[in-house]
Amino acid sequence: MCVCFPGDVMAGDLGLGAVPGREAEFRQGLDMAIKYAKALDCKRIHLMAGRVPVGSHRTAVAKEMEAIFVQNLTYAADILSKEGITGLIEPINTRITDPRYFLDSPHQAAVILEKLGKPNIKLQMDIFHWQIMDGNLTQNIHKYFPIIGHVQIAQVPCRNEPNSAGELNYSYLFNILENIDYQGYIGCEYKPLGSTMESLGWIKDYWTCSK
Template structure:
């Protein structure tokens, strides 16, 4: 199971009803020590039943299981956690807001799921630009801005942040449009709403452009969420890979960031929850 496969499973979940929860508000979260609030991405631990993953994640100090469809939100809320960033459409990673032919469908799905997320006490929903397919970056940016404009208006009414993920196009997602911080920042500036920001994936941006800590410091106001993983390989974030995650977490904390960091590595070791517990300790600065 990879992230693309997990996204394919989302279509069915988006069609299912969601139950609002009184446990999704910040005052009901079990807060742990440290300056970084941590989450885990569901797709990386897809073979562990969600109730078990939620309970084990809470035990090791995480506060969220993320990248869930509406039918899954209640499971983590019932476990005393939240879903730090949720799915809002079923088009996946490669087809998104840079394609005007999808704007109507995307608007319909976000218009349905933004109020559901707000009712469940969630605060953030992910979005993607899609692949270029021969489109130049400026045209893609303009298309994304037009498609996102009515979505952001709904998000503003419900106090939901729509966050576009930055990912590398060198290795993992060839042709993906939002593959540079500069492009994402330009889109945020064009939209001009506090309810549209960026998901800065540390793994992806290390591969694509490097200079991670300096970029975080320069553009912290544009970032509403972070993801982790070890480079190379997308596995554990310890000394087996090249990124210095304690230094990166300190840099994030020093910007005054109050959101979540999502653990999005694929465990290479047999004891997956031990790897997740190790990652929690590494990022608990």
């Protein structure tokens, strides 16, 4: 998975998809992301929504930002379809990770995708963020499975490997994904407690237990 140009991160940007007045930059960033994706033979690009502007109240700008996001995603969907690439939108929790991120729940993302109506723009399910914002993972996975285009994992609350101590039973969650026939990749977006190789031991353990 590639990530669309997030803007000036040092200045506080974290994506431009829903940010007022940054539409031209979003399109330029999309062009750049497509070039990288084609060079790497990557078939998915994360289209980051961005943050609520400093000094703005979330509820006051929600409608404007949603409209801009839908507009930018519509443009992106048409461009990406010509390249055979799927666009992804990812809710990021606003309780721990980023209080100002615009897209913060699968429910909000599903509403936007329904308004968009483009089959090549999908929902990126990061289980870490979903658990923090809403929980109810079993029902939400089943409910939103038809629009999920990518899955990412990390333990809650410290964002370590899935078999580390925390709130989530990943053997159970992996079984759900297998039972509903999820065929995509699972991204390991976590902070290893030790080395990267050691942190991947859960894969062998899960395969052994699931046979």
